[in-house]
Amino acid sequence: MLEEQYKIKTQVFEGPLELLLDLIEKRKLFINDISLSQVTDDFLSYIKEKENFPLGLSANFILVASTLLLIKSKSLLPSIELTEEEQGSIDDLERRLKELERIRELSLHVKSLFGKRIIFGRLQSRERKPVFAPDPAMTMANIVIAAQSVLNSLPKKEMKPEVTVKKIISLEETIDKLTARIAKSLKLSFRDFAGHGTDSALNHEKKVEVIVSFLAMLELAKQGIIAVSQNDLFDDIHMETESIGVPKYF
Amino acid sequence: MSGHTSALSARIEALLFYKAEPVSYKKLADLLSVSREELLDGLNELEKALEGRGIQLVRNDEEAFLGTSAAASELIEAIQREELSRDLGKAGLETLAIVLYKGPVTRREIDYVRGVNSAFILRNLLVRGLVERVEGEGRGYSYRPTTDLLSFMGIGSRSDLPEFAAVRAEMEKFAASDSEGSEGKEEKSDDAA
């Protein structure tokens, strides 16, 4: 226990919601699916620039990014039918943004009051002389227990997010992989690419991979390298090269 | 005029004056041998008696505190030697706004609203004595504003906050329309505080 490393994050990082709200406010937009699809690109490029998120935070960013991509792809391809769950996560994101926006407004009140007209307590009176008044609980044993309890509740180095991060492949890497595979085969099932079957419930890392892949795909789609088409409502999304190198916009 | 015949508000005043720190309603009621209801009446009465005076009452949900009036803040600030840190930063301000307007509130709820882990910022606010932890209903803690925080903002209670009533009304409306709970879809906030 004495060897435990302590590490407290001394920097306060903005979370994905804060970032999104910043982006929307910068453009003076209201919070809705239109504004969200407009800032999706900014959001993605921010993630790409910031390689070194604190552990654990990147997962949150990726999750928000995936919701944004749903919104964006819906705006690109209105024919896409969203599942109830997908629509739910979009609504949820909008609601949370509105709540955060409200909190930001309220935090301005806090700022305008804090430390301006302070109500002061009394100083400690010198008139009062201390009287030695021990508590029978002050035994050596109890003091040792108390000291241990202090040590035990010191914040510990955060360990677990490392696992999460390992599973999140960087965006670039995925784009590279995707590009290489697209070059080889003209027709490629998104489902195959993501590397999971049709049956099994997705575990978390797979899910993240799918999200990252999807993200990369849309990134490519945006650049006009590939076209996205969906043959069937519940079928795979198929990707095929239109004409590599010639930008094509939707 | 013996201690027993003087008005309850005067006895509360004497007690808070002497203690010079926030005293819980429970302890006040015990020391004064009155019920919680009587105590709250007495506090309201005291608040009124102090209007326009040099001292004022500060209260949160559980404690009362006597301090110099906000109107005298300049005067006292000029003679006090404490180094006052007014720096909160954006994250600190937002977290305080959540605790002030929505509290008592769990860390999960704070994380959910801010979309990011708030363990570090909360610890900082705890150390500064601006928020405090209280046992929540279920497991885990809730956070609420301290009387120190209210004092620092120059207000006698949360209801003096701008827009306070409106925000509480919004929250209730929101909670009613959202009974199936947004809780479930929460960000993971498993990092140790």
Next chain:
Amino acid sequence: MSGHTSALSARIEALLFYKAEPVSYKKLADLLSVSREELLDGLNELEKALEGRGIQLVRNDEEAFLGTSAAASELIEAIQREELSRDLGKAGLETLAIVLYKGPVTRREIDYVRGVNSAFILRNLLVRGLVERVEGEGRGYSYRPTTDLLSFMGIGSRSDLPEFAAVRAEMEKFAASDSEGSEGKEEKSDDAA
């Protein structure tokens, strides 16, 4: 209602309340930027305003002081007894343990190691003669155990404390990680006399 427009009696009240000790007329007049005559008028006014309240003005020819009203004396004695006999509780014991193992230690360090504000707990430990304040290196005070405490616990030297070196080292290591300026209210704080 700014500090300058509030009644003089209210400003005197705020000042005397804050100082918690007798203040000379000369000093009062200086701090309030009024003449001695105005001050005496203000004091008379304050005396009247305090009639029937829980606190009262005490003065002699040269000084004024704010104290609890005579009517509340029984109550105050009861509070004193309660303060001295109250269980220290977990928070009190933890704070005491930090002072024992790590003292002399600043309040800021105690707050930081405990992760919560310790101002009021330290006050109680001081009143009970368990810890005492010493001038620290820089600004502010440090706290250390009183000899009464050490002899009560049968500690000849602090190295008698179990695992003294190891526990102290661990506390120090953590306290050192406190990044400057991330914390709030500094030492030399409200309990500076």
